[in-house]
Amino acid sequence: MKIVVIQGPNINMLGTRETSVYGSMKMEDIHAQMKVVAEQNGVDIEFFQTNFEGEIVDKIQECFGDSDGIIINPAAYTHTSIAIRDAIAAVNLPVIEVHISNIARREEFRQKSLISAVTAGQIIGFGPVGYHLAMIAMLQIFEQIKAVRAAREKAAPAANE
Template structure:
């Protein structure tokens, strides 16, 4: 049985991974990312629960749930990264460590993507490394949770 549990959240349009703009996001699907996260979690003795929604309210509800049910959150909030104060506030209210992940380098893209609402409440951000960013985030989370 895993010692710690981590909620991996993916926001809008991430269900389209492998189909949407493969020149930016690659050919890896969300199912591939989730399988990798579960495998990495097993190796790190983490119970990983992966969820995706295109709806801001679901993501907010899951952050509220994390307060009682999870030890950490890894999140790729997609476009909500740059726009959602409500999601930022829900993440902050979770009172668990948060690591922000982006497949592309948001700082090398359009100017509106350079600002993250989530970064101020996250312990760190991994961006631009493709899907392996999720693995790196889980490795970092395991270290953080170990103390």
């Protein structure tokens, strides 16, 4: 199984950017912790960060047929990007949206996510630990997918008898 972690604009500035909102943990530290969880669970993990909307769309599209799930923090594009929303819908993969801050408690323009309607779920407001929660959630989704596949395979021979 493979998870792709996509980080949007300014996430590369974590640890120095508005630490009162986003904390002091750097993106690289978050990724290192996620990598440990992935290795412990036999899952491949890939990290991608960009400040450009089109590159996020391209990366989501690259996940089709190559990955099993996406953890994404689209950052400011959460509130503006129909293109990212449409790319997520097109690849038909489980996607978990993460936000370090609680967007529901922020400025009004940050409270609406255009992405959430096409994701498996959102994790917001838990700081960097939200990425760890997203890993746990994605691993659980993978287990559910495996269980459904196993049940279908078990039922298929019985249907042919």
